[in-house]
Amino acid sequence: MHADIESGRLNAAEIETNFLDMHPPLERPEALVEADRCYFCFDAPCTRACPTGIDIPGFIQKIRSNNTKGSAQTILSENIMGGMCARVCPTEELCEEVCVRTTLEGQPVQIGLLQRYATDAIINERLQLFQRGTASGKSVAVVGGGPASLSCAHRLSMLGHQVTVFDAAGKPGGLNEYGIAAYKTTHDFAQTEVGYILSIGGIELRSKQALGRDFSLASLREEYDAVFLGFGMGGVNALGMQDEEIEGVVDAVEYIAKLRQAENKADLPVGRRVLVIGGGMTAIDIAVQNKRLGSEEVTIAYRRGPEQMGASQLEQDFARTSGVVTRHWLAPERLLSDGQRVNGVRFEYTRLDENQKLQATGEYRELAADIVFKAIGQNVLWGTLGDTEESLALEAGRIAVNEQRKTSLEDVWAGGDCVAGGQDLTVAAVQDGKLAALDIDRFLRGSQNSLGA
Amino acid sequence: MADLSSEFLGIKSPNPFWLASAPPTDKAYNVNRAFEAGWGGAVWKTLGEDPHVVNVNGPRYAANYGNDRRVIGFNNIELITDRPLDVNLKEMRQIKRDWPDRALVASVMLAMEEKVWARLIPMIEDTGIDAFELNFGCPHGMSERGMGAAVGQVPEYIQMATEWARKYASVPVIVKLTPNVTNILPPARAAKAAGADAVSLINTINSIMRVDYDSLTMYPSTDGMGSHGGYCGPGAKPIALHMIAEIARTPDTADIPISGIGGITDWRDAVDHLALGAHNVQVCTAVMVYGFKIIDDLLDGLSNFLDEKGMTRVSDLVGKAVPSVTDWQYLNLNHIEKASINQHLCISCGRCHVVCEDVSHQAITHSVAGKRHFEVLDEACVGCNLCVSICPVEGCITMQPLTGGVDPRTGKPVSNEKADWTMHPANPLRER
Ligand SMILES: Cc1cc2nc3c(=O)[nH]c(=O)nc-3n(C[C@H](O)[C@H](O)[C@H](O)COP(=O)(O)OP(=O)(O)OC[C@H]3O[C@@H](n4cnc5c(N)ncnc54)[C@H](O)[C@@H]3O)c2cc1C
Ligand SMILES: Cc1cc2nc3c(=O)[nH]c(=O)nc-3n(C[C@H](O)[C@H](O)[C@H](O)COP(=O)(O)O)c2cc1C
Ligand code: SF4
Numbered sequence: 063m064h065a066d067i068e069s070g071r072l073n074a075a076e077i078e079t080n081f082l083d084m085h086p087p088l089e090r091p092e093a094l095v096e097a098d099r100c101y102f103c104f105d106a107p108c109t110r111a112c113p114t115g116i117d118i119p120g121f122i123q124k125i126r127s128n129n130t131k132g133s134a135q136t137i138l139s140e141n142i143m144g145g146m147c148a149r150v151c152p153t154e155e156l157c158e159e160v161c162v163r164t165t166l167e168g169q170p171v172q173i174g175l176l177q178r179y180a181t182d183a184i185i186n187e188r189l190q191l192f193q194r195g196t197a198s199g200k201s202v203a204v205v206g207g208g209p210a211s212l213s214c215a216h217r218l219s220m221l222g223h224q225v226t227v228f229d230a231a232g233k234p235g236g237l238n239e240y241g242i243a244a245y246k247t248t249h250d251f252a253q254t255e256v257g258y259i260l261s262i263g264g265i266e267l268r269s270k271q272a273l274g275r276d277f278s279l280a281s282l283r284e285e286y287d288a289v290f291l292g293f294g295m296g297g298v299n300a301l302g303m304q305d306e307e308i309e310g311v312v313d314a315v316e317y318i319a320k321l322r323q324a325e326n327k328a329d330l331p332v333g334r335r336v337l338v339i340g341g342g343m344t345a346i347d348i349a350v351q352n353k354r355l356g357s358e359e360v361t362i363a364y365r366r367g368p369e370q371m372g373a374s375q376l377e378q379d380f381a382r383t384s385g386v387v388t389r390h391w392l393a394p395e396r397l398l399s400d401g402q403r404v405n406g407v408r409f410e411y412t413r414l415d416e417n418q419k420l421q422a423t424g425e426y427r428e429l430a431a432d433i434v435f436k437a438i439g440q441n442v443l444w445g446t447l448g449d450t451e452e453s454l455a456l457e458a459g460r461i462a463v464n465e466q467r468k469t470s471l472e473d474v475w476a477g478g479d480c481v482a483g484g485q486d487l488t489v490a491a492v493q494d495g496k497l498a499a500l501d502i503d504r505f506l507r508g509s510q511n512s513l514g515a
Numbered sequence: 516m517a518d519l520s521s522e523f524l525g526i527k528s529p530n531p532f533w534l535a536s537a538p539p540t541d542k543a544y545n546v547n548r549a550f551e552a553g554w555g556g557a558v559w560k561t562l563g564e565d566p567h568v569v570n571v572n573g574p575r576y577a578a579n580y581g582n583d584r585r586v587i588g589f590n591n592i593e594l595i596t597d598r599p600l601d602v603n604l605k606e607m608r609q610i611k612r613d614w615p616d617r618a619l620v621a622s623v624m625l626a627m628e629e630k631v632w633a634r635l636i637p638m639i640e641d642t643g644i645d646a647f648e649l650n651f652g653c654p655h656g657m658s659e660r661g662m663g664a665a666v667g668q669v670p671e672y673i674q675m676a677t678e679w680a681r682k683y684a685s686v687p688v689i690v691k692l693t694p695n696v697t698n699i700l701p702p703a704r705a706a707k708a709a710g711a712d713a714v715s716l717i718n719t720i721n722s723i724m725r726v727d728y729d730s731l732t733m734y735p736s737t738d739g740m741g742s743h744g745g746y747c748g749p750g751a752k753p754i755a756l757h758m759i760a761e762i763a764r765t766p767d768t769a770d771i772p773i774s775g776i777g778g779i780t781d782w783r784d785a786v787d788h789l790a791l792g793a794h795n796v797q798v799c800t801a802v803m804v805y806g807f808k809i810i811d812d813l814l815d816g817l818s819n820f821l822d823e824k825g826m827t828r829v830s831d832l833v834g835k836a837v838p839s840v841t842d843w844q845y846l847n848l849n850h851i852e853k854a855s856i857n858q859h860l861c862i863s864c865g866r867c868h869v870v871c872e873d874v875s876h877q878a879i880t881h882s883v884a885g886k887r888h889f890e891v892l893d894e895a896c897v898g899c900n901l902c903v904s905i906c907p908v909e910g911c912i913t914m915q916p917l918t919g920g921v922d923p924r925t926g927k928p929v930s931n932e933k934a935d936w937t938m939h940p941a942n943p944l945r946e947r
Contacts, residue, residue: 091584098582101907104865104881126582162862166908 065310065403065432066334071356077327080354084245085175093179097125099171101162108157108173114141114493118157118173125180133180135191142216143209145185145255146238147489148178149246154376185258194264195222200506203286205273208236209488210292210478212259213495219264221503227265230272236294240319243347274448283473288502291476292495295440301339305397310404314348314437321351333432335359337407339394340437342372348435349386360386361429365393365412366420398428406430442480457482466501467494475502517821518828519814521555523795524687524712524772526645528555528618531829532813535776535797536561536622536648543606552807553814556618558797561595561650562603562639563624564631568594573737577724579750588750589800590724592742594656595624604642611643624650624662629679636683646686649677652693652718654745667693670705677709687712689774694720699758703768715774715797717755719745748800752778756791760840763792782816790836844936851922851929852898852914854891860911863887867902867912875901894923
């Protein structure tokens with residue numbers, strides 16, 4: 063049987079409906095009613111749960127009083143990507159999880175949507191709320207164009223330093239532009255937001271400039287007073303099976319990048335039966351987006367149970383209601399093929415033993431598929447990064463940093479997905495960039511406070 | 516089921532809910548619909564002498580909102596009826612004929628000349644109305660012409676005009692009082708002295724709603740200029756309740772029947788008015804905001820409440836809370852209460868901590884043994900009720916009386932004997 067892969071499974075109108083804004087923005091009356099639900103808590107649990115520490119009751123209070131500009135200022139001064147975070151943060155595991163309204167009535171204040179309400183108005187209007195600081199005469203190289211790097215660059219500019227951003231990709235934004243599910247960030251918001259961030263001035267963006275290809279870490283250190291590394295994770299973890307390079311086995315992140323950049327989503331090749339291997343956010347995203355492109359049967363196969371999935375319960379429910387079937391306790395054992403293309407995967411059933419360790423059971427099951435997506439995590443592609451790996455202390459395959467996001471090198475900081483011990487979330491990357499910028503500033507001004515120094 | 520029928524000054528109505536003199540009672544069309552909806556009576560929009568007054572053609576009303584745009588206060592600069600007297604009288608006659616079981620009261624505002632009253636009172640009474648209500652309350656417009664609140668603020672004028680009304684009317688006369696006075700008792704006494712059968716209160720309160728944030732002119736305005744208006748609705752209720760209770764608890768005014776007005780939106784507001792001394796109630800703003808249909812909740816809410824209390828008729832409730840109203844100096848200073856937080860209901864928002872810390876007596880913890888935890892420290896709590904007032908969870912924080920032992924705040928034993936300010940050692944004028 064030949065692989066059933068084709069484009070144009072759905073017409074343009076169907077695709078458009080399927081990729082509409084997942085959580086449409088609040089209108090003003092809705093925002094006011096929702097804002098009124100905030101209790102203005104003491105030492106607000108939501109603020110503590112936000113990796114960037116946004117004063118959430120504070121910004122909500124300002125929505126209430128129709129002080130939208132002040133509200134956006136409160137948000138963006140802690141998190142310059144507050145607009146994107148409002149769309150992509152798993153709030154059910156962050157701020158909204160600890161909202162006292164959840165205790166009271168099981169329904170948190172919709173902090174994400176309120177944050178979007180406050181920031182959209184300002185970002186779409188390009189209302190500048192920040193000022194470039196007085197020139198310090200110092201220059202900083204920032205590697206990468208994702209959330210970590212842009213957050214760092216923006217804060218450095220506010221602090222008066224001259225920033226050069228080197229980004230390997232054609233468009234800035236990192237995974238905001240190439241990775242986030244299309245229905246989470248519609249209307250080219252990623253570029254609008256980057257435009258807003260860069261409009262502060264003092265930041266030069268050099269696209270299609272790759273560390274390890276066009277320049278080395280050593281050259282940056284020579285040329286700039288400090289360096290920030292935010293190159294994310296370029297590689298996708300291998301399944302560790304034979305013939306993984308066979309046709310029909312696709313890297314989920316790569317496919318999503320194509321989807322995000324597609325002029326016309328109907329042109330993308332879509333399998334009739336799609337199998338996704340993995341259990342995180344990427345697995346959910348690739349599965350749901352395939353379903354919305356017209357796949358008939360989309361199955362996520364995960365080797366552990368629902369509680370162990372990286373994706374939150376809300377995301378798992380979202381996949382289910384989107385028509386995706388999730389099968390648990392299935393570890394991929396062997397790719398099945400007709401010699402040329404993959405046509406299925408043989409799995410072995412697993413279970414947890416008394417010590418909560420995953421055990422194989424010796425039972426097997428095969429699932430047929432036209433396309434198999436790999437979504438079992440990413441890694442840093444050290445091979446492409448030249449002298450970087452050898453120059454820095456690493457930890458579990460990523461860059462080791464201290465609390466201030468400083469690396470083992472005196473003048474190099476790093477943040478986002480490429481550093482060890484992070485949460486691999488947009489919001490965490492933004493916080494890393496901000497913290498690093500503050501420490502870089504202390505370093506450049508020769509203050510004692512640079513804790514890493 | 517409790518009997519809601521009402522008799523006020525001998526005027527019978529199927530229930531104690533009347534519409535106050537205002538736009539809802541402006542003409543037969545509205546009053547007809549109100550009676551169809553179930554309202555017990557209506558005080559017709561205030562009548563005046565012809566030529567009839569004119570209203571502004573710009574905005575007359577404005578509202579104060581909660582965040583969900585719920586109206587919590589209302590203001591107007593409307594004058595009395597702007598229709599010819601004969602049109603009103605014709606419609607009133609027809610309404611009384613069509614609805615003989617409902618109360619129909621004529622509100623009047625007339626110039627301070629006896630001959631005007633002598634001419635108009637009998638003419639209006641001829642329509643078959645059950646009573647007069649004398650509008651000495653409108654605080655805007657008419658007061659500039661020496662009527663409305665301009666009369667209501669001077670007890671001598673109240674007395675004079677009420678005497679004229681009494682002289683030429685054979686039906687009961689109700690005097691509607693203005694709250695724009697420092698003490699409501701002199702106007703009430705003046706009404707009584709003149710032979711008024713009852714008082715009704717309150718009319719609206721002098722107010723300016725806000726400014727327009729674009730033009731920085733007062734809002735609402737007509738052609739760029741505005742004038743103060745009368746405030747009413749939910750925000751005005753506590754002011755009405757105080758004035759009603761004052762009349763009801765003061766020995767020489769306690770026997771004047773009261774029609775309670777001000778901020779009544781649901782049946783609980785009516786219970787407040789009745790328990791504090793009103794014999795029936797009148798409603799305006801709530802109908803202007805929600806329409807006549809709110810009568811359904813007013814009726815069965817009150818009826819269910821009376822049943823729950825084991826009361827069989829509305830009069831059982833009238834004045835029930837009056838004996839509990841007194842002067843500050845007679846409050847028992849030996850009575851001690853402490854706030855207490857029900858940890859099962861507490862959602863840990865911590866607002867009680869914020870307010871007690873920033874405002875009151877630093878008597879609520881924010882953490883215990885390193886964990887977020889809100890608990891009252893009896894040794895600091897003065898029992899002020901602030902935390903109870905602002906806690907978002909109903910019933911979570913309550914005030915608990917100390918009935919014995921030692922007050923941990925003062926270290927003094929709790930006394931079960933009553934001691935008020937009149938006997939307090941710190942009172943230089945104390946009665947020995
Ligand atoms: C499919 C997918 C869906 C996700 N969905 C969510 C979500 O819904 N919510 C959420 O919070 N998080 C989500 N994440 C995680 C989130 O996107 C990342 O944690 C975040 O983008 C990390 O930011 P970063 O700046 O570290 O890296 P990236 O966003 O990966 O940016 C890295 C940047 O570095 C550049 N770069 C790479 N190599 C080089 C080089 N050699 N030289 C120069 N530049 C280089 C890239 O072009 C890019 O601009 C998702 C991730 C994936 C993969
Ligand atoms: C728009 C408007 C017009 C009013 N007109 C009169 C009036 O003509 N005569 C009168 O005695 N009271 C008038 N009032 C006062 C009401 O009868 C009533 O006393 C007051 O609004 C308080 O009651 P409430 O809180 O239920 O509205 C008016 C009130 C409003 C809001
Ligand atoms: S009653 Fe007053 S003093 Fe006592 S805990 Fe509450 S707010 Fe504090």
